[in-house]
Amino acid sequence: xxxxxxxxxxxxxxxxxxxxxxxxxxxxxxxxxxxxxxxxxxxxxxxxxxxxxxxxxxxxxxxxxxxxxxxxxxxxxxxxxxxxxxx
Numbered sequence: 333x334x335x336x337x338x339x340x341x342x343x344x345x346x347x348x349x350x351x352x353x354x355x356x357x358x359x360x361x362x363x364x365x366x367x368x369x370x371x372x373x374x375x376x377x378x379x380x381x382x383x384x385x386x387x388x389x390x391x392x393x394x395x396x397x398x399x400x401x402x403x404x405x406x407x408x409x410x411x412x413x414x415x416x417x418x419x
Contacts, residue, residue: 364388 365380366373378401385391385398 361391 361381361384362376364384365376368384369377369380382398382400385394386400
């Protein structure tokens with residue numbers, strides 16, 4: 333928060349509040365992802381988190397940050413353009 337030039341000071345209460353809100357948000361995201369896994373597990377997979385983000389409208393803001401897992405070959409094929417012909 334202090335990294336933003338518009339913010340001059342942050343009270344300790346505000347910092348605690350943001351930390352608690354973040355903890356609750358991540359706990360909710362993890363619980364939904366574990367539920368999406370559909371099995372009794374103690375580990376959380378990237379795919380489960382990405383699926384919850386993709387299916388939940390209120391998590392739209394995370395779609396660029398948590399994209400669906402793709403293979404490197406697929407990403408490279410989409411980003412690498414063939415060289416242009418030289419005259």
